[in-house]
Amino acid sequence: MRGKFITFEGIDGAGKSTHIDWVAERLRARADTGRVVTTREPGGTPLGEDLRQLLLHRPMHLETEALLMFAARREHIAEVIEPALARGDWVISDRFTDATFAYQGGGRGLPTARLEVLETWVQGGLQPDLTLLFDVPLETASARLAGARSPDKFEAESRAFFQRTRDEYLRRAAAAPERFRVIDATRAIEEIRVTLEEIIASL
Ligand code: TMP
DSSP: OOOOEEEEEOOTTSOTHHHHHHHHHHHHTSTTSOOEEEEESSOSSHHHHHHHHHHHHSOOOHHHHHHHHHHHHHHHIIIIIHHHHHHTOEEEEEOOHHHIIIIIIIITOOOHHHHHHHHHHHHTTOOOSEEEEEEOOHHHHHHHHTTSSOOOTTTTSOHHHHHHHHHHHHHHHHHOTTTEEEEETTSOHHHHHHHHHHHHHTO
16 A cells, blocks of 8 residues: 655744654554655755755755756655655655745745646656645744754745745645645644644544
């Protein structure tokens, strides 16, 4: 049986990465999940991690940025995601294509139709079975980022950029309610875990 594909999304500072290992452990504790692979985008393969360095630190044309996101994703799907799902493993990815629609589409204003062409090319019919959107207002996100390591290219973006990015995430979630669960990530970690436990129990 094919494994399930779960993605974690949210603007920088939403706190999603805190929860990934915990969800993976909860799923591993179940008898029916087999292996649970955790991975991330951009990245997840040696080439993808090299592209991540460029994407996070090198200024570039916004279409170059979108193309490199999908190039890294092509490699990630071929090398990691598809083989794992085909083996029956479950895959949890810290970000996937919704991030491109939210950041390059919403944040940077690249037309959605361009991204949809790349999505179809790179993914064919592959879509996450479940996407957890960690949602926080911008004030909460920037307070969480303040004082962290020196910001990368995206983390240094304007408030307006993150507002557009968040709005696009929420728009996508509303358009595909069967795939998305929006999590109020302003709450304490323990409270968020209660919600996550309920969601994964239904998988
Ligand atoms: P991370 O800090 O959550 O690992 O994500 C790296 C950054 O890359 C984050 O600021 C969001 C950005 N990003 C995009 O702009 N487009 C994408 O398609 C992906 C996967 C990430």
